[in-house]
Amino acid sequence: MNPSIAANQQRLFLAFVAELRPHVRRDSALPRRIKELLARQRAIGSRDRKLYRELIYTWLRFLPWTDPLLDQDPALAGKVIAWLAPELKATSHYRAALCADWPVAPASLAEKAAMLTARVAGAQPADAPFAVPRAEPTRLEAGFQPDPSSQVSGLRIQVSDLLPAWFAEHCPAAFQPPHLDAINSRANVWVRLQCNDRNIVLDEFRAKQWTWETAADFPDALCLPPNAEVANTDAYRRGFVEIQDLGSQLVLATAPIPPGGRWLDACAGAGGKTLQLARLLSDVGHVDATDIRPEILEELRDRAQRARLTNVRITNIPEAAYDGILVDAPCSGSGTWRRQPHLKWYVKPETISSFAKTQLAILTAHAPRVKPGGVLIYATCSLSHHENHDVVAAFLQAHPQFKAVPAADTHGGTFDGLGTTLLPGTRNTDGFYVATLRASA
Numbered sequence: 001m002n003p004s005i006a007a008n009q010q011r012l013f014l015a016f017v018a019e020l021r022p023h024v025r026r027d028s029a030l031p032r033r034i035k036e037l038l039a040r041q042r043a044i045g046s047r048d049r050k051l052y053r054e055l056i057y058t059w060l061r062f063l064p065w066t067d068p069l070l071d072q073d074p075a076l077a078g079k080v081i082a083w084l085a086p087e088l089k090a091t092s093h094y095r096a097a098l099c100a101d102w103p104v105a106p107a108s109l110a111e112k113a114a115m116l117t118a119r120v121a122g123a124q125p126a127d128a129p130f131a132v133p134r135a136e137p138t139r140l141e142a143g144f145q146p147d148p149s150s151q152v153s154g155l156r157i158q159v160s161d162l163l164p165a166w167f168a169e170h171c172p173a174a175f176q177p178p179h180l181d182a183i184n185s186r187a188n189v190w191v192r193l194q195c196n197d198r199n200i201v202l203d204e205f206r207a208k209q210w211t212w213e214t215a216a217d218f219p220d221a222l223c224l225p226p227n228a229e230v231a232n233t234d235a236y237r238r239g240f241v242e243i244q245d246l247g248s249q250l251v252l253a254t255a256p257i258p259p260g261g262r263w264l265d266a267c268a269g270a271g272g273k274t275l276q277l278a279r280l281l282s283d284v285g286h287v288d289a290t291d292i293r294p295e296i297l298e299e300l301r302d303r304a305q306r307a308r309l310t311n312v313r314i315t316n317i318p319e320a321a322y323d324g325i326l327v328d329a330p331c332s333g334s335g336t337w338r339r340q341p342h343l344k345w346y347v348k349p350e351t352i353s354s355f356a357k358t359q360l361a362i363l364t365a366h367a368p369r370v371k372p373g374g375v376l377i378y379a380t381c382s383l384s385h386h387e388n389h390d391v392v393a394a395f396l397q398a399h400p401q402f403k404a405v406p407a408a409d410t411h412g413g414t415f416d417g418l419g420t421t422l423l424p425g426t427r428n429t430d431g432f433y434v435a436t437l438r439a440s441a
């Protein structure tokens with residue numbers, strides 16, 4: 001790439017950052033703001049739009065590493081962000097043009113921190129628990145000498161800063177590799193097959209020369225290359241496949257859900273889990289889906305139609321009794337911070353306490369609708385024990401007729417006596433928590 005093109009792109013990217021910066025810690029809907037900002041740029045093509053999007057998300061992921069640089073040396077900040085950006089078609093030429101004199105970024109956060117510290121802060125990182133292994137300084141000395149022209153005073157590059165410090169009490173494991181690395185990397189593209197003949201989907205993916213990985217314990221899940229535009233496939237348009245992270249797919253796989261029965265999806269949203277639940281229940285079962293946001297249920301209606309599911313009904317008046325109720329509760333979303341990195345800086349301990357109250361209130365409101373012997377499945381995409389174990393414990397204390405049931409299969413997660421947590425680094429997925437609570441017969 002012509003270096004002047006990359007320099008122009010960097011200037012435009014830094015202008016976007018300047019526009020977004022005042023909103024980072026204040027706007028929970030920052031992704032919408034980013035989308036609108038990029039949509040307003042009529043002069044840029046779709047490839048460049050992807051580049052800017054990746055750069056903006058990389059900046060948000062690594063905010064504490066790049067914020068001081070943005071104030072002191074914006075061009076160096078731009079270079080660091082290019083260096084840290086995920087390896088994609090859209091980013092690779094730009095990075096090559098801007099970072100030609102830097103070695104390729106290593107995979108681990110600890111090594112990234114060590115290299116950047118040597119390059120721009122002139123010292124080894126202070127993070128003792130994440131210090132690079134002894135062999136690393138040799139490589140640093142050989143390939144990544146400090147550059148006195150790009151030394152920034154007072155810059156601190158610590159891997160633990162990539163999560164808010166207060167979060168350590170909520171989920172200490174999130175601060176350790178491999179989870180911290182997974183939380184601070186780009187999420188994979190996972191799809192869930194929802195057709196009986198998987199070859200319909202696989203033939204189209206093969207024709208596009210996409211390769212995929214499968215999850216051995218979950219054959220309907222496929223991990224596609226990061227540039228796979230699933231929403232533009234025939235298989236997607238015809239409802240044979242849905243985009244859904246493996247973590248989200250595994251939530252229902254932890255619980256005993258035999259075909260048949262009448263279920264309520266109490267926080268259905270756009271219906272990622274409603275569709276999966278409807279397939280598990282098969283034609284002999286039925287799901288009622290509800291949510292406090294009527295507009296999101298319209299999206300669910302379209303998806304259910306596309307998937308030819310006739311056993312899903314959208315309602316705002318749930319029935320009095322169900323065999324099972326899924327409460328996929330609103331939460332801080334800390335398990336999805338790699339997709340929504342702005343939330344790391346927006347969410348506060350008070351946000352978590354407020355979600356915990358709402359979560360308990362939703363469980364309490366739906367408990368009377370569970371038939372004797374039926375199940376209440378509580379799930380979040382949070383990693384905070386205040387939204388997970390503590391909510392379930394408070395619910396069980398007030399509802400002794402319910403008992404926590406151990407997961408049929410934790411799929412790599414950890415059962416804490418009440419529910420199962422899957423941390424992001426375990427299987428490189430979004431993090432989730434799920435508890436199955438059975439009402440006495």
Ligand SMILES: C[S@@+](CC[C@H](N)C(=O)[O-])C[C@H]1O[C@@H](n2cnc3c(N)ncnc32)[C@H](O)[C@@H]1O
Binds near residue numbers: 273274
């Ligand atoms: C984690 S999202 C659900 C995601 C969805 N189940 C899926 O798999 O795609 C939580 C949902 O709860 C909804 N919600 C928030 N408060 C609620 C309440 N009091 N009752 C029902 N739904 C609520 C939100 O509108 C949001 O759609």
